[in-house]
Amino acid sequence: MAHWGYMTTNGPSTWGKDFPIANGERQSPIDIVTTAAEYDSDVLGSNALSTNYTPESEVKLVNNGHSIMCQITKKGVLTGGPLGKDEYRLEQFHLHWGAEDNRGSEHTVDGKMYASELHLVHWNASKYSSFADAVQKPDGLAVLGIFITPGVACNQFKVISDNCGKLKTSGAEMTVDTTLDPTLLLPSNTSDYWTYLGSLTTPPLFESVTWIVFKEPVEYSKEQLLALRNLVDSDGNHMQDNYRPPAALKQRKVKKTFT
Numbered sequence: 197m198a199h200w201g202y203m204t205t206n207g208p209s210t211w212g213k214d215f216p217i218a219n220g221e222r223q224s225p226i227d228i229v230t231t232a233a234e235y236d237s238d239v240l241g242s243n244a245l246s247t248n249y250t251p252e253s254e255v256k257l258v259n260n261g262h263s264i265m266c267q268i269t270k271k272g273v274l275t276g277g278p279l280g281k282d283e284y285r286l287e288q289f290h291l292h293w294g295a296e297d298n299r300g301s302e303h304t305v306d307g308k309m310y311a312s313e314l315h316l317v318h319w320n321a322s323k324y325s326s327f328a329d330a331v332q333k334p335d336g337l338a339v340l341g342i343f344i345t346p347g348v349a350c351n352q353f354k355v356i357s358d359n360c361g362k363l364k365t366s367g368a369e370m371t372v373d374t375t376l377d378p379t380l381l382l383p384s385n386t387s388d389y390w391t392y393l394g395s396l397t398t399p400p401l402f403e404s405v406t407w408i409v410f411k412e413p414v415e416y417s418k419e420q421l422l423a424l425r426n427l428v429d430s431d432g433n434h435m436q437d438n439y440r441p442p443a444a445l446k447q448r449k450v451k452k453t454f455t
């Protein structure tokens with residue numbers, strides 16, 4: 197099987213061959229049509245989404261051939277909002293981005309694409325015994341989606357962007373001794389978000405993700421975005437445009453926590 201990627205020959209339009217769920221009923225990302233999203237005070241309003249992350253003392257960065265990923269060892273927890281009482285544990289975060297600032301995010305808002313999108317991946321530790329056990333369950337994962345727009349540098353992201361040069365090739369890994377507080381990667385407003393039931397946006401495309409996409413974007417500097425674009429993917433090309441375009445909403449409703 198030719199390895200999946202984002203080129204014409206192995207990109208999102210070809211994934212259905214090896215991963216038929218690509219045309220499933222709850223695929224991600226989606227275009228968020230803001231006027232169609234339903235404000236749902238009781239489910240969402242009652243218990244606010246809450247993150248309780250412990251700052252990492254060292255981070256493991258991996259160029260996995262289709263993104264740059266930061267593996268988390270501390271036991272940060274996400275709960276509340278659409279997740280109810282279940283506690284979801286932070287496992288890793290990674291990003292998707294474009295070759296230019298006008299594209300790169302996976303979710304779009306009324307058709308608008310951002311320059312990049314950060315994904316904090318969590319698994320339901322209240323119901324499952326491990327990440328691998330949770331990854332295929334319909335309520336197994338929760339991913340926070342944060343839009344990224346060019347602007348001032350994000351200090352907390354510096355530990356990743358300053359090391360991209362040493363992670364150039366696919367498979368490269370490194371451990372960096374530094375404190376990283378994942379809370380500081382989030383927008384200042386974490387009350388306003390859209391949420392819906394979806395999937396992984398890369399193969400194996402498991403339909404196991406409760407998506408929480410924040411309305412407020414965060415800023416990264418041009419240099420930080422360029423650092424991402426200089427990474428090299430598993431085909432030896434510049435890792436750019438590693439985003440899946442929006443999938444059909446089908447019979448789903450998007451909820452929002454703000455009016």
Ligand SMILES: COCCCN1C=C(N)c2cc(S(N)(=O)=O)sc2S1(=O)=O
Pocket residue numbers: 288315317328331339395396397398399400
């Ligand atoms: C057995 O392992 C199956 C896949 C494990 N993962 C791999 C991804 N490519 C991936 C993409 C994710 S995304 N883009 O939907 O956040 S989350 C995620 S993941 O759950 O961390």
Ligand SMILES: [Zn+2]
Pocket residue numbers: 290291292315397
């Ligand atoms: Zn992702």
